[in-house]
Amino acid sequence: MDKAEKHFDFVVVGGGIVGITTAFELQIRHPSASIALLEKESALAAHQTGHNSGVIHAGVYYSPGSLKARFCREGKMAIRAFCDEYKIPYKICGKLIVATDQDELARMAALKSRSAQNDIPIEEVSVDELRKLEPHISGVGALLSPSTGIVNFAQVAQVMAKLFADRGGVIEYDCTVRSGRESKTTVTLISSKGTFECAYAVICAGLHSDRMISAFGHTPDYRVVPFRGEYFRLKNQPSNLVNHLIYPVPDPERPFLGVHLTQKLGGGFTVGPNAVLAMKREGYKRAHISAGDLLQTFSYPGFWRMLSKNSKSAAAELTTSLSKRLYLNRVRKYCAHIQLDDLAPYAAGVRAQAVANDGHIIDDFLFVKTRRCLHVGNAPSPAATSSIPISKYIANQLCQDSPEIVGDH
Numbered sequence: 001m002d003k004a005e006k007h008f009d010f011v012v013v014g015g016g017i018v019g020i021t022t023a024f025e026l027q028i029r030h031p032s033a034s035i036a037l038l039e040k041e042s043a044l045a046a047h048q049t050g051h052n053s054g055v056i057h058a059g060v061y062y063s064p065g066s067l068k069a070r071f072c073r074e075g076k077m078a079i080r081a082f083c084d085e086y087k088i089p090y091k092i093c094g095k096l097i098v099a100t101d102q103d104e105l106a107r108m109a110a111l112k113s114r115s116a117q118n119d120i121p122i123e124e125v126s127v128d129e130l131r132k133l134e135p136h137i138s139g140v141g142a143l144l145s146p147s148t149g150i151v152n153f154a155q156v157a158q159v160m161a162k163l164f165a166d167r168g169g170v171i172e173y174d175c176t177v178r179s180g181r182e183s184k185t186t187v188t189l190i191s192s193k194g195t196f197e198c199a200y201a202v203i204c205a206g207l208h209s210d211r212m213i214s215a216f217g218h219t220p221d222y223r224v225v226p227f228r229g230e231y232f233r234l235k236n237q238p239s240n241l242v243n244h245l246i247y248p249v250p251d252p253e254r255p256f257l258g259v260h261l262t263q264k265l266g267g268g269f270t271v272g273p274n275a276v277l278a279m280k281r282e283g284y285k286r287a288h289i290s291a292g293d294l295l296q297t298f299s300y301p302g303f304w305r306m307l308s309k310n311s312k313s314a315a316a317e318l319t320t321s322l323s324k325r326l327y328l329n330r331v332r333k334y335c336a337h338i339q340l341d342d343l344a345p346y347a348a349g350v351r352a353q354a355v356a357n358d359g360h361i362i363d364d365f366l367f368v369k370t371r372r373c374l375h376v377g378n379a380p381s382p383a384a385t386s387s388i389p390i391s392k393y394i395a396n397q398l399c400q401d402s403p404e405i406v407g408d409h
Contacts, residue, residue: 005195008034008170011187013177013212014204015039016049017157017387018379022202024164025391026398035169036198037161038191040176044161045154047282048206049384051349053231053262053270056080056090056149057382060097061250061257064117067365071386071393073118076147078388083151086159093263095148095245096125098139098334104249105141111249112143121146134242136337148245150265153384177203180216180373187372200398203375207281207352213368213375222354222362222377223300226281226293227256229273229351230321232343241269246334251313259320259330270346271331271338276321277314284348305359354378365390367397374398 010033012023023037041047056079059072083090099105115122125133125142133144165171176192180201187201205212213220234241246261256275263269277297280290297303307314320327324343331338354362354377365386366378374394383390 005197006036008036008196008198010035010200010202011189011196011198012037012202012204013189014206014376015041015044015157015161015171015173016047016204016206017045017153017160017384018206018376018390019202019204020044020157020161020164021387021391022204022394023169024160025388025395026202027164027167027169029395031167035164036196037164037169037171038175038177038189038196039171039173040192042173044171045157048349048352049157050154051284051347052153052381052384053260053273053349054150054152054265055095055245055262055382055385056092056151057385058095058145058148059118059120059382060095060111060115060122060143060145062114062118062382063363064114066363067393068363068382068386069118071365071389072382073120074389075382075386076149079151079156079385080149082156082160082388086163088151088155088159089265090149090151091263091265092147092149093244095145095247096130096134096137097143097145097247097249098130098137099141099249100139100333102140107249108141108143115143115145134244134246136241137246137334138336139334144244150245150263152265156384177212178215180212182216182370182372184371199372201373202394202398203373204379205376206379207350209352209354209375209377209379213377216370216373216375218368218370220368220377222356222366223296223302224281224352225297225300225303225306225355226278226283227275227351227353228278228283229275229349230327231270231272231346231348232327233346234269234271234338234342235344236342237269237338239267241337242335248330248334259327261331261335271343272346273349274317274320274327274330275351276317278350281352282350284350300355302355302357302359306355306361307359309359310361351380352378353380367394369397 062068368375
């Protein structure tokens with residue numbers, strides 16, 4: 001592509017699953033519209049979409065009435081329907097949330113109540129039933145989420161992107177958007193591959209969402225703090241080690257779900273993730289360090305306020321990151337069958353966590369709407385599961401105030 005200005009009805013920035021799904025949804029709604037998807041990498045799904053655990057979440061954990069609860073409930077069925085239509089493999093294996101002591105048993109009861117409020121199927125499992133379902137898992141009780149499953153979300157994104165391109169959508173790779181500006185009638189995006197002009201833009205920038213809001217001349221009231229989630233692949237284990245996904249009961253003192261045991265579609269299992277501060281926004285390895293990214297994190301008062309509120313949890317996560325044996329102990333709470341030598345290296349992921357100025361972790365999805373742009377500010381798990389209803393929400397929000405018909409050339 002040359003440096004000349006390119007004109008589109010819609011431009012979507014970001015080639016993760018939320019961006020791809022949004023571009024495809026806009027195309028379905030406006031089949032005559034010209035739509036471009038801009039991705040800064042040379043491939044799609046290169047970051048959070050391609051580095052997650054691949055779980056189709058049921059929506060057990062999320063606050064009733066939240067966007068997470070609503071979108072996850074709708075999204076798990078939509079993803080399955082899409083996979084069925086386009087022959088993408090997935091597996092509904094169910095998830096067991098295992099309590100290992102009486103305190104966790106009490107918290108498990110609260111989870112059951114929350115699931116009922118969210119209209120999520122959930123079943124209580126006794127000790128004897130747990131032993132029959134999972135002979136290698138120890139606990140004093142469990143909850144069974146029968147609708148939880150696994151899929152390769154990167155594959156889902158690739159299939160959807162092909163559909164988008166086959167129907168006339170434009171995908172620009174190696175295209176970094178540097179800034180943008182809005183007028184009453186257009187959005188102008190300045191990129192490494194020239195200038196794009198469009199009627200509306202959707203910015204799905206993931207780990208750089210706050211930076212993109214700033215690049216468009218606005219001041220975000222949060223900052224992205226990157227957390228690396230470290231996994232291990234299990235070796236030396238039988239293929240029937242577990243039949244379900246195995247999760248601990250969430251600890252209210254920890255902002256994340258904890259280390260869980262996950263089946264993989266291609267066979268085998270992983271355990272993880274923990275959650276430690278990444279030294280770079282796309283820092284998948286400990287050696288990945290960016291002085292600029294660190295400065296942005298450490299100069300942000302909200303980061304230090306968050307740290308003070310979660311100091312005990314942060315210390316625990318750091319120690320398990322530094323000690324493989326301590327990491328193993330978290331797994332052995334519910335699966336003593338796993339030994340230290342069973343933990344083999346596996347690719348880490350990085351979570352783009354939005355943190356407010358007062359230090360609280362923004363737990364729900366966050367969208368920032370301006371005249372002609374919609375920025376996806378915070379889209380943590382279960383964003384992949386929820387991507388289809390998220391795209392519908394974005395499409396509804398984007399043009400609701402505009403009387404013109406997009407794509408009516």
